[in-house]
Amino acid sequence: MAQPEPKTKSERIARVLEAEIRSGFLHDGAALSSETALVARFAVSRATVRKGLGVLAAKGLIRTKVGIGSFVTYGGAVIDNGPGWSLALSEGETRMGVRILSITRQPMDLDAPQVAAAEVLAVDRLRFRENTGRALTLERSRVPWREDFAALLRTGLEQGSLSRELELRGLSPASGEEWANVLPALSVADAALMGRSAGEPMLRLRRLTRTASGRVVEYVESLLDPELFGLHMEF
Incomplete structure (x- = not known):
């Protein structure tokens, strides 16, 4: 069954990034682009980008830890x-x-x-x-x-x-x-x-x-x- 069309800009961002993750374009362990880059890519506000990332986090596709500085990712998990x-x-x-x-x-x-x-x-x-x-x-x-x-x-x-x-x-x-x-x-x-x-x-x-x-x-x-x-x- 086809997924319903995204209703908001944040849902559209999440849909695009999810497709890139599941297709292997963003492979396991790859870091997503910065919020600044995503703002420019999708021509939306930083708040909208964060909501989209929140959708991905809720699905377990990404993990974000704020304020921890540098970290290594392996297999999609934050260490x-x-x-x-x-x-x-x-x-x-x-x-x-x-x-x-x-x-x-x-x-x-x-x-x-x-x-x-x-x-x-x-x-x-x-x-x-x-x-x-x-x-x-x-x-x-x-x-x-x-x-x-x-x-x-x-x-x-x-x-x-x-x-x-x-x-x-x-x-x-x-x-x-x-x-x-x-x-x-x-x-x-x-x-x-x-x-x-x-x-x-x-x-x-x-x-x-x-x-x-x-x-x-x-x-x-x-x-x-x-x-x-x-x-x-x-x-």
Whole structure:
């Protein structure tokens, strides 16, 4: 049965965007255009655009969180970036697996802003979808070295979680910074680790967290599949 014609401008906007979502033109995880862009596209007021988006939200086709700043979308779901996207995703509905590639004590090897540590605990991980085994991200975590990390080199991480190990040692993030950019080409080495083609573009996130006293907790560089993840900013 054909749907009734939309009666209002907001319903028309919702109808058009819903068709784009269901057709795959707006794929899973894609961020919608900004309100400003939608106002210009449909030649309506901002209030009308918001009503249209509200219709989509009510149908569960989009999710909007006002005032949270940057976040990562995956599979159409909004992930709270406060604790870090990977932790939030692992605690959500998506079945994620993690494979630890290496845990070492070594000199700092990443260009990490504001991290002056000569030696770090270095943890490299792959996260993948459990149902397909497809690698979603490659993460490199660097934590200023402490002697009580030595046991981790022998025993590994409890349940594969570095965040849990840091919390057990009183290292809880209270603030931080995050940078995002597109990495034009995946290196041959990283492509081999992720089972991808060298030269593929990737989304790169860099995240630095600190304790309440300003001490560096962790620096992480993550490479993410740009077809599945996207950044969105509300202001």
